[in-house]
Amino acid sequence: MNQHINSIVQLYENNFKEKPDKVEMLPASGSPRIYFRLYKDGNTLIGAFNNDIDENRAFFYLSKHFSNKKLNVPEVVAISSCEKYYLQTDLGSVSLFDLITKNSISSNSDDLLERTVRQLVHFQVKGFEGLDSSKCFPIPSFDKRSVMWDLNYFKYNFLKPSGLTFSEVKLEDEFNRIADILLAEDLNYFHYRDFQSRNIMVKDNQLYFIDFQGGRLGPCLYDLASLLYQAKAGFSSELRQKLFHVYIDELSIHRRIDAEHLRNIFPFMVMFRIVQTLGAYGFRGFFEKKTHFIQSIPNAVANYLDLAGTTRVGEFGYIASLLKEYSNLIAKDSVDEPDGLTVSITSFSFKKGYPEIHPEHGGGFIFDCRFLPNPGRIDRYKPLTGFDKDVADYLNEIEEVAVFNNRVFDIVSSAIDNYIERDFKHLAIAFGCTGGQHRSVYCTNLLAKKLSEHYNVNIVVKHCEINR
Structure with a gap:
């Protein structure tokens, strides 16, 4: 760790011709990136280390691309010669997730969510304009291969370690049918990939957006599904419907769309997003032993089963049946637990x-x-x-x-x-x-x-x- 701190301090000194007063390591998140906050004369910057140079280059490119589009993202201030260390503007420590979960949904957070949804459209439409997708990481666009990556991520990191018995053939058949539906959509949008409230910072009542380095060309509704069905955000069905209408209203200003078709296809994007996040929760929770990812699993499973019971997603019954079995298992475990601490x-x-x-x-x-x-x-x-x-x-x-x-x-x-x-x-x-x-x-x-x-x-x- 001292090596990372020394490299970050050296980058700061090379850029500003002076050393920071203090450097503190920030809490780890779901990624392998390591972040630091650097202090100097009452001002702060964020220092970062990431060993994946290709991912860093995507972040550097997209940050500049979005800034040119007047979208609120961190500015990259300095980059080391090895491209593994960089400095960026500090957007504070308060995320949209913090506000909507600690204070519940209030009139102010309701306003922030509506603004978030409208800003999502701007990222997707303005971000698409002039985008050099060859600079995206790890692939330029949403395709059959990337869909199967996410679905198999779910299989190997969630289903298999959960102990559930399943048919590889039935699961593969359902995966292919899901991919066919998703890939029939318009892919001429910037596909943010992880557009959720933890990746939206709130500073001086302004929204700022982070963690977009995995973005690529792709469908628009996946990102909306990421936001509205984030497992621990706890949005009501009424709020989801309201924000969906806000999104359609904003999107129709910038693109000619078939609102009815988007309404019909949205549940399938939600289904795919939940399956993808269950794979991530499984990897971070079952394998890396990170508690809050495991704690998110029951909410994600419940969201999927609710969706399967009320929409055409129920036609894809095999995944739903497996998640129902898993839900019964964890329900039994919770019943067996004693009351109290x-x-x-x-x-x-x-x-x-x-x-x-x-x-x-x-x-x-x-x-x-x-x-x-x-x-x-x-x-x-x-x-x-x-x-x-x-x-x-x-x-x-x-x-x-x-x-x-x-x-x-x-x-x-x-x-x-x-x-x-x-x-x-x-x-x-x-x-x-x-x-x-x-x-x-x-x-x-x-x-x-x-x-x-x-x-x-x-x-x-x-x-x-x-x-x-």
Whole structure:
């Protein structure tokens, strides 16, 4: 990471002939790109690292292209000679998603959404004009190959790891029928690809648009589907219909369109977008263990099933039947969960790796016990574990063990109080030591006992290295 920071600072210094006052790394998102905020005399810029040079070049080109069209996108201020680092204008930290989810849908957010939909049309129509699609990444236009990429992304990153049994033949047949419908559409638009509220920044009540480097020529309705059916945005059907009409109204100003045809084909674009996002959620969640992607899956599945039950999308019944089966499975899991907060406390061996995290956990703590005196180094305690009274008595007599466990209890108690107040359902605690036999087991059992005496919460204890 220091290499990235040094390279970003050097790029800043080369461009401005001075060093920034401060550099801070920004939270990771769904992409492998790494972002930093650079401060200087009250002003800020965003620094970025991306190892994919072709994707960066697409971003540089599209940013300039959109700026020339008077569309609100970040300006690229400086690019390193290797083209892996660049500086861009800072659009702040407040996204449209933040506003519509934290404040619910208000009159102000309603206005922002209408403006967003109208701006989408401008990106699609003005962005198409004069676009050199050969500079798009990774392909110049929406085609059969790219459709099948997304559908197979869903198959391999969502269906297969979900454990569902399915027919490859039936699924492939349905994929081909979907592709035929989508590719019959007018592809003479800029196809943004990931037009959703997390990629729209709000600064001084103005909308700014980011994360368009995967754009290409393609159909118009896919981007509208991306926005209106974003899994965690929680738009009502009434709001979706209203924004669809706003979109058609704006599009008709710039293009001659068949509004009835667009209305009929829209559910198929929504279906395709949801399937594509389920593939992304599966990859980021099942494989990369990123919690908020897993948390988005039930909403996306519900959106698809609602659509399949009310429109012609139901004709594509095989995917719907698989998602219905998946929905039943997760519904059963939720029924089996107890009410209130569940605190899972786990002991583990650092030699064997960290324990798996429940996908619904909003957070938690891992405590390293290896600095504490190790009973496993004493011959008479080696064959024993933290369950045994002799080991517990030995650790009970050591002051630093008591201090450590008291501090752990204080930290965890603060989190539990907060989680209960906010009606969170899961908190994960883990204690690790060298072998996962003595110190971590003792600390796990002690914390479980103390929490049960102070809180009315569900406590689940697991010892990874002990079969009891």
